[in-house]
Structure formats: structure tokens, C-alpha cells
Amino acid sequence: MFVYACPLRWSDLDAQGHVNNAVIVDYLQEARVAFLREGPASELLDSGVVVVSHEVEYHRPIGYSDDPVTVELGMAKVGASRIEIAYRVLQDGELAVVARTALCAFDFDEQRPVRLLPEHRAFFQEHLIDAERLRRIPAPDLDGRGASVPLAVRWSDLDSYGHVNNAVLFDYIQQARVTATTLWDPTMARAGTKGSDRLWLVVRQDVDYLVQLSHRIAPYALLVAPVKLGGTSITLATEFVDPGTGLVFARARTVLVCADLSGRPVDLGDATRAALEPHLV
Known part of the structure; x- marks a missing residue:
């Protein structure tokens, strides 16, 4: 060890x-x-x-x-x-x-x-x-489905090989997740932002890297969609894609748990569940 x-x-x-x-x-x-x-x-x-x-x-x-x-x-x-x-x-x-x-x-x-x-x-x-x-987190391929969030690669995101560093993808996925979920349901505002009255805790996150990602001026896109709604949790699928060609660079699965401000898991609530259900893949 x-x-x-x-x-x-x-x-x-x-x-x-x-x-x-x-x-x-x-x-x-x-x-x-x-x-x-x-x-x-x-x-x-x-x-x-x-x-x-x-x-x-x-x-x-x-x-x-x-x-x-x-x-x-x-x-x-x-x-x-x-x-x-x-x-x-x-x-x-x-x-x-x-x-x-x-x-x-x-x-x-x-x-x-x-x-x-x-x-x-x-x-x-x-x-x-x-x-x-x-335990593997199951999620279907999005095949172009989901909310599309544009994201520009920064020069500082690159590693010694000249490609986006593997760890930086987690930051991209986080940005897309916050943008998409608050678009679907504004009450999912994150801690420190206006209207935030719950915590959204990441308890599991997996990423599969398919193609090396290079720097360019034009933004890429991340597709985000909920694939499972539990009592207190949401499973999201995310794909990092070239919006022009549809090429998929990486796929991710994230499990979020809804919690009160003390960190205790609580039910998603009917309003959040109703807001997310139309986007399920």
C-alpha cells in the first residue's frame, strides 16, 4: 500500500x-x-x-x-x-x-x-x-438528448500532453450539472446563491474518457439529463460532445442526494420531481 x-x-x-x-x-x-x-x-x-x-x-x-x-x-x-x-x-x-x-x-x-x-x-x-x-451506476447513452450547456476550454486546463487534464472534466461536469438542474428547477439553486434552501450532495461520480480533448476557441457542449429519480436522490448522465459533429469525448454518471441545511437527506419533494420528470431519459 x-x-x-x-x-x-x-x-x-x-x-x-x-x-x-x-x-x-x-x-x-x-x-x-x-x-x-x-x-x-x-x-x-x-x-x-x-x-x-x-x-x-x-x-x-x-x-x-x-x-x-x-x-x-x-x-x-x-x-x-x-x-x-x-x-x-x-x-x-x-x-x-x-x-x-x-x-x-x-x-x-x-x-x-x-x-x-x-x-x-x-x-x-x-x-x-x-x-x-x-457498484456500477447504470445510465443510457444520451444520443443527443438532454440539456445542452456550452463550455469553453481554458488554456490552463491542459496537461503536459497538451490535452485537457482528466481531473478538469469533473469541473466541467459540475458546471453543466449546476446550470442544467437550476434551469429545470430554480429551487435547486446551490449553496451560496439566491433562493438556496437545500443542499445537493454528490455521493458518487464516474467518468469514462473516450477521446482526448484539445483546446480550441469555439465552445464544446455538455449534454445533461436525469436518468433516475429516487426518494432523496437524482442520477444524472452527462456527455461532453462536439456540438458540430456529435463526437462524444467523455460520459459521466453522477448521483446527487438532496439534503437539508444540516446535511440530513430529505425527500426531493413533489415540485422538484415534477420539474425533472419531463427531462428523464
Whole structure:
């Protein structure tokens, strides 16, 4: 088990005073990079490795502290070209997040996966752990359906490979989710905004990365649609697309829980359910 102490920044906090859900994925990335840099697989970060998917389950909020959070990680699976990393994020010894990332060694010149070198596989196999899979969140492909939210890529969103960093997609998805849900139902206003009287807590978020995303001046679009309404929860599907061609770059599934201002789950309410039902996919 590799252990990384990840320092917090004041700017990591959201309007609720907790570390934003999207920032957690940045913590996972910092731990993953530290793990790779300390072993013979360090060169993968320079030659090419891409994130295939993230699964993130949020158990409790992370508050600001001068002390770092602890990220524990190990290898859940080692394949010919693909690996899976399992994580636990803890604050003050309490479990806050469980997550899993699939990565693939990749040749950017030829735009194809490549096999891991024997020394890379040996290093990863030394760190194999027993890690339970997270329950998959089912959601249909949107196929052009859903509310379309334009989003411009910033130059600062790019990583060392010249593509949008995998963690930044969580920020894009969050922006589209807030825009779409408050458009459908203004009472879903988020904490810190006018009319906000409930909290909307992200308890699970998965992203599948399909195509590398590059910078351009013209905005892309995110399609957002509810796919399931529960008693206290909403499951949303999101797709990052090129509005001109329909090309899908990434797909995401997010589970939101409605809570009162103390953080206790409460029923969605008839008004919110009625506002969202016409948009169900």
C-alpha cells in the first residue's frame, strides 16, 4: 500500500466550506503521480499514459485543515497495457472517499495503446491489493438528448500532453450539472446563491474518457439529463460532445442526494420531481 500526504489549499473549498467534489480527483492524481515517480514506471508519465475511467464514491465531506489528507493506493488489477488503481482518502483517520482509476499505457504519436514493459508490470504487481469493485451506476447513452450547456476550454486546463487534464472534466461536469438542474428547477439553486434552501450532495461520480480533448476557441457542449429519480436522490448522465459533429469525448454518471441545511437527506419533494420528470431519459 502506497501512502501519500496531500496538502489542502484554501481555494479547494466550495460554497459549503468543504473540499469541492471535483478537487478530490486532483488529490487522487497527485497521489498517483507521486506513486509512479517513486518507481521504475515513472517514465510512463513522460512517454504516455492516459486515464480511461474514474469511479469516485464520497463518504463524508473533507474540511479545511493545515494538516494534509491521507491518500492510500494500491493496484487493483494489472493487465497487458491497462492497470487499475484503488484508493482510500482519509482525514483525521476517517474514511472520506473510495475511488478507482483505470489507466492505459499509450503511444500518442500512433494514437494507440501499447503494452507495459516487463519492469513496469513487475513494479505494479508488487503493489497488488485486494480491492472491492464499486457498484456500477447504470445510465443510457444520451444520443443527443438532454440539456445542452456550452463550455469553453481554458488554456490552463491542459496537461503536459497538451490535452485537457482528466481531473478538469469533473469541473466541467459540475458546471453543466449546476446550470442544467437550476434551469429545470430554480429551487435547486446551490449553496451560496439566491433562493438556496437545500443542499445537493454528490455521493458518487464516474467518468469514462473516450477521446482526448484539445483546446480550441469555439465552445464544446455538455449534454445533461436525469436518468433516475429516487426518494432523496437524482442520477444524472452527462456527455461532453462536439456540438458540430456529435463526437462524444467523455460520459459521466453522477448521483446527487438532496439534503437539508444540516446535511440530513430529505425527500426531493413533489415540485422538484415534477420539474425533472419531463427531462428523464
